[in-house]
Amino acid sequence: MTFSINSEIAFTYLLAKKKQTLVASLGVMFGISIYIFMNSLITGTNEYFEKITLSSTPHIRLYRDQEMSKPTMLDGFAGDSTVNLISNPKMVNQDDRIDNPNALIQFLKTNSQVIAISPQITANVFCSNGNVQESGNVSGVNIMEQDRMFDITSTMIAGNIKDLHSNPNGIIIGSGMAKNLSLQLGDNITVTASNGLAQRLRVTGIFRTTIKNVDQTKCYVNITIVQQLLQKDRSYITDVYVNLKDYTQANRIGEQLTALTGYTAETWQSANEQSIAARMIRDMIANSVVITILIVAGFGIYNILNMMIYEKIKEIAILKATGFAGKHVISIFIFQALLIGILGSVAGIIFGWGLSKGSSMIYIGKGNLEYLPISFYVQHYAKGSLFGIVTSFFAGYIPALRASDIDPVEIIRG
Amino acid sequence: MIALQANNINKYFYTPDQFQVLKNISFEVNQGEFVSIIGKSGCGKSTLLYILSTMDTDYEGQLQLTQQIVTGNKQDQLAAFRNAHLGFVFQFHYLLPDFTCLRNVMIPALRLGKVSRQQIEHDAYEKLKLLGMADQALKPASKISGGQQQRVAIARALINNPDIIMGDEPTGNLDTRNTAVVFDILQRLCHEEHKTIITVTHDNDFAAKSDRIIEMSDGLIVDQRMR
Numbered sequence: 001m002t003f004s005i006n007s008e009i010a011f012t013y014l015l016a017k018k019k020q021t022l023v024a025s026l027g028v029m030f031g032i033s034i035y036i037f038m039n040s041l042i043t044g045t046n047e048y049f050e051k052i053t054l055s056s057t058p059h060i061r062l063y064r065d066q067e068m069s070k071p072t073m074l075d076g077f078a079g080d081s082t083v084n085l086i087s088n089p090k091m092v093n094q095d096d097r098i099d100n101p102n103a104l105i106q107f108l109k110t111n112s113q114v115i116a117i118s119p120q121i122t123a124n125v126f127c128s129n130g131n132v133q134e135s136g137n138v139s140g141v142n143i144m145e146q147d148r149m150f151d152i153t154s155t156m157i158a159g160n161i162k163d164l165h166s167n168p169n170g171i172i173i174g175s176g177m178a179k180n181l182s183l184q185l186g187d188n189i190t191v192t193a194s195n196g197l198a199q200r201l202r203v204t205g206i207f208r209t210t211i212k213n214v215d216q217t218k219c220y221v222n223i224t225i226v227q228q229l230l231q232k233d234r235s236y237i238t239d240v241y242v243n244l245k246d247y248t249q250a251n252r253i254g255e256q257l258t259a260l261t262g263y264t265a266e267t268w269q270s271a272n273e274q275s276i277a278a279r280m281i282r283d284m285i286a287n288s289v290v291i292t293i294l295i296v297a298g299f300g301i302y303n304i305l306n307m308m309i310y311e312k313i314k315e316i317a318i319l320k321a322t323g324f325a326g327k328h329v330i331s332i333f334i335f336q337a338l339l340i341g342i343l344g345s346v347a348g349i350i351f352g353w354g355l356s357k358g359s360s361m362i363y364i365g366k367g368n369l370e371y372l373p374i375s376f377y378v379q380h381y382a383k384g385s386l387f388g389i390v391t392s393f394f395a396g397y398i399p400a401l402r403a404s405d406i407d408p409v410e411i412i413r414g
Numbered sequence: 415m416i417a418l419q420a421n422n423i424n425k426y427f428y429t430p431d432q433f434q435v436l437k438n439i440s441f442e443v444n445q446g447e448f449v450s451i452i453g454k455s456g457c458g459k460s461t462l463l464y465i466l467s468t469m470d471t472d473y474e475g476q477l478q479l480t481q482q483i484v485t486g487n488k489q490d491q492l493a494a495f496r497n498a499h500l501g502f503v504f505q506f507h508y509l510l511p512d513f514t515c516l517r518n519v520m521i522p523a524l525r526l527g528k529v530s531r532q533q534i535e536h537d538a539y540e541k542l543k544l545l546g547m548a549d550q551a552l553k554p555a556s557k558i559s560g561g562q563q564q565r566v567a568i569a570r571a572l573i574n575n576p577d578i579i580m581g582d583e584p585t586g587n588l589d590t591r592n593t594a595v596v597f598d599i600l601q602r603l604c605h606e607e608h609k610t611i612i613t614v615t616h617d618n619d620f621a622a623k624s625d626r627i628i629e630m631s632d633g634l635i636v637d638q639r640m641r
Contacts, residue, residue, distance in 0.1 A: 005524035009510075016512035318508040321469060322522045322570070323497020325490035409470045412504060412582070413460060 006328055009319075010335035013308065020304050021340060027300030028344020029351055031293045032388040036352030039380040041359065042286040044373035046279050050247075052368075053275055055150055056214060057268045058118070058241035059250045062257060064098060065264040066091045101237040104261060108242060113253055116243040118145040121226040121236065126192045127173070127219065129181040136177060138191060138219045140226030143172070149243050152207060152220070158185045159205030168222055170204035176216030178206045191219070193229040201225065210368035294391050301340055301395035305333060309403045316403050317411035326404035333403055337396020338389065345385035352384060416481065417578055417610040418443040418466065423475035425461055425633075435461050436473070437633040443626075445577065446608040448601065450621035453630035460582060462630070463614045467500060467580050468492045480577050497526050501571030503613075505583035508567065511556035515547065515566045518555050523573045534573075541569040545599060561592030568599060579603065581613035585620055597623060 014021045069092045074084045098104060101119050108117050121140040126133050139146075143164045147153055152161055157175060164170040171189060183189060183203050192198040201221060208215055227236050240263075244253060247268065254265035269276050309316070316329055353376075360374035425436040435458040443449050453459045464470040466477065468484050471492070476485045480499050484492065496502075509518045519538040524531070542548045545565040550558050555566065564584065571579050584600070585593040597620055603609045604625075613624070621627050622641075629637040 005521065005527075008524070009521070012512050012517075314508060315510050318504075318510065319521075320493060321467070321496065321502050321504075323493050323495075323525050325493035327490065328493075328525070409464045412469075412508070413464070 006331045007335045010332045010339065013312065013332075014336055014339055017308065020308065021343070024301050024304040024340045025344040025347060027297040028341055028388050028392060029347040031297030031391070032345055032348025032384040033352035033355055034293045035290045035384040035387060036349065036380050037355045037359070038286045038290050039384070040352075040356045040374045040376060041372070042282050043377065043380070044360075044375040045282060047375055048369065048373035049275055049279070052211075053272050054247065054268060055155075055209065056211070057271050058149060059244045059247045059268050060242040060254045060257065061266045061271070062098070062104070062240040062242065062261065062263045063238060063266070064094075064096050066096070067094070068092070096238050097232075098237045098240060098263065101235060101240065104240060104263075107261070108240070108257075111253075111257075113244050113246070113249065114242055115245050116145065116149045116241075118142060118149050118241040119223070119237045119239070120146070120241065121223060121230070121232075121238045123193055123226050123230055125194075125219075125229070127177060127181065128190045128192065129183055129187070132181055134177055134180050135217065136173075136191075136219050137217045138171075138221055138226060138229075140221055140223040142223065143220055146220065146241075149241060155207040155209050157206055157208045159203070161205060163204035164220065164222065167202065167204055168224065169199075169201050170221070171201040171225075172205035172207060172220040173203060174215035174218050175206055175208035176212060177219070178203070180216065191221075191225075191229065195229075195231065197229050197231065199225055199229055294387055297344075297388070298391040298395040301337055301392050302399060304340075305337060305396050305399040306402075308336070309333065309399050313403075313406060314411055316406050317408035320406065320408040321412065329404040329406075330397075330400045333400035334393065334396050337392045337400070340396075341389040341392025344392070345388040348388060349381050349385055352381065415445040416442050417445040417447070417479070418612065419478040420466065421476040421478075423462070423465060423473055423477065425458070425465065425470075425473040435633050436465075439475070439633075439635060441628065441635060441638070443610055443612060445610050446604060448604040448611045448625040449613070449628060450624040450626070451612070451614045451628045451630060452616070452618065452621045457630045458633045459614045459630045463580060463582055463612070466612065467502065468496055497522055498574060499576050499578065501574070501576040501579040503564070503567050503571050503579065503581040503584040505586040509555035509563055509570070511554065513555055514552050515542065515555055515558065515569075516551040518566060519569045519573050522570060526574050528574075538569070538573060541572050542566070544572075545569050561588055561595065564588060564592065564596055565599070568596065572603070576609070578610045578612065581611070581615075583615055584613055585615070585617055593617065593620065 069089045078084050105117055105119060108114050118141060123138050125136050125138045127136040128134070143161050147161050159172070161172065164172050171191070173183065173189070178184070181189065185203055185206065187203050188200055189203055190198055190200050224234065227234060230236070244250060250267040251269060254267045258265045319329065356374050356376065359372050362372040364370065364372055419442045421440050423436055423439040424434065427433045427435055439462060451459045451462065465473050468479070471489070476483060478484070484495060487495070510521070516535070516538050519541055520534050523534040523537065539548060539551060542551050545568055547562060547565050547569065550562060555563065558566070585596050588596060600611055604611050615621050625641055627639050628635055
């Protein structure tokens with residue numbers, strides 16, 4: 001009963017001032033729709049860039065890092081009788097292989113977070129067709145594993161990745177290199193390593209990632225080819241790529257893997273710090289815009305309710321004279337603010353969705369980005385309306401407090 | 415039975431200078447009595463009425479209404495007390511213009527929440543009928559004449575069946591004919607329904623017809639006469 005009469009008065013006041021109600025609701029609506037739009041755009045953009053990043057970077061890369069020379073050997077040799085200093089320590093030239101890669105892979109498979117593992121070797125090479133030469137970067141991989149990790153299939157413009165799997169002398173090259181060396185599917189290519197060893201391979205596939213650098217240099221071959229080029233044995237592996245169920249956990253799991261295996265774990269975040277920084281900046285820009293808009297909308301509601309209370313001051317005095325306590329007056333105006341907030345939120349959700357939908361049709365057409373990347377998540381809409389209602393509540397609370405403090409005697413006596 | 419008892423009420427204004435508006439006001443009003451308070455402008459009669467109405471709590475002394483001490487109660491308690499036991503009629507009717515006449519009458523009862531909505535609506539119609547306003551019930555309060563508004567305001571004052579009805583110049587804004595109508599209504603309420611009525615008025619004719627006149631001057635009661 002208490003609720004119904006207060007809300008009834010609030011409702012009547014709102015209906016009596018349709019224009020003001022509409023303007024206040026529009027303020028909330030714009031605030032929330034921009035909130036939804038900005039969040040959808042930023043999340044969409046972040047997801048797009050993350051996808052791009054993760055299409056060429058594994059969540060975690062395990063490798064053996066070069067180590068500084070340690071004085072322990074010298075101590076062992078010279079003993080405590082002398083003070084042993086190495087004045088200019090250097091990186092020790094050591095084998096960068098992963099010891100017993102099969103055991104490491106078996107170990108990684110027991111980790112429930114790991115969903116894909118791809119052991120590989122990379123080497124800098126020259127690729128040549130006739131007398132035209134291009135420098136390249138060849139990855140010796142199990143192509144099926146690599147595909148599961150990076151979805152190479154989706155970037156293939158000629159051939160099939162399975163052809164590399166079935167052809168030990170096959171190679172998959174990028175579209176840029178194919179163009180520069182005027183190669184087509186089935187053509188031969190000579191790959192020369194830095195030690196002068198060369199292999200003649202057959203092009204079984206061409207991919208196009210739209211990242212120019214990758215398309216011009218990256219090649220995939222079978223592991224054995226690189227092992228032969230580098231004159232290494234059949235168990236020579238330099239890197240193990242690991243993908244996780246939840247890639248945001250890469251840093252934590254990377255640390256675990258380093259501790260457990262002794263190899264350095266490079267996560268996708270540490271390999272792409274500039275894009276993480278860009279993401280943080282984007283988030284900051286979006287948040288500041290959104291907060292500004294919500295504050296402006298909040299002031300709009302505050303202003304309109306303040307005006308309304310000023311206009312209704314005699315009526316508030318009368319209500320108090322006839323038995324409305326301060327808390328009832330507060331609830332009348334809070335109820336008005338909340339109604340404005342709810343009305344604005346509903347309109348804001350619809351308008352925000354429309355704005356997002358419309359913007360997702362804006363054609364960009366650069367790289368492999370066709371349309372403006374916009375995400376559609378229920379949580380943005382839910383959070384937006386929640387923020388709208390909370391803002392309205394506080395914007396209404398301050399004038400409502402003022403209204404509840406009105407002394408009816410002063411107003412009625414004039 | 416005593417409806418209202420005021421004991422040694424003192425009231426000061428502090429701005430611009432300290433000034434004693436009411437000086438040791440003590441009097442009683444019986445249930446069913448029609449009392450008019452008269453006096454010149456500035457004698458403190460309206461100030462007294464607002465203290466009696468519990469809206470003004472800044473005074474010294476003690477006030478009993480319907481045999482309860484209300485002095486010292488909190489604002490919210492006083493609001494609830496006014497809602498249940500007091501009815502008000504003001505000089506400038508003060509209806510809520512966005513609501514219909516019927517809704518204006520219903521609001522204090524809806525606030526009280528003692529009976530069902532249907533019952534309140536029925537009661538409100540009855541009160542409007544009593545005041546000859548039933549046919550205007552569904553009009554917005556801003557669309558009827560001043561005299562009619564004042565009658566709706568009286569209906570509103572009656573909706574919770576208060577023991578005491580207070581009026582601050584209830585006819586101050588009305589012509590002779592409407593003044594007579596309002597007076598008749600108040601008198602009927604007093605005599606037939608045994609309500610206590612306390613009004614502040616400038617209108618000597620109005621006052622002359624009430625049961626008792628309390629005359630004030632410079633914050634003191636200078637004369638009380640029964641009719």
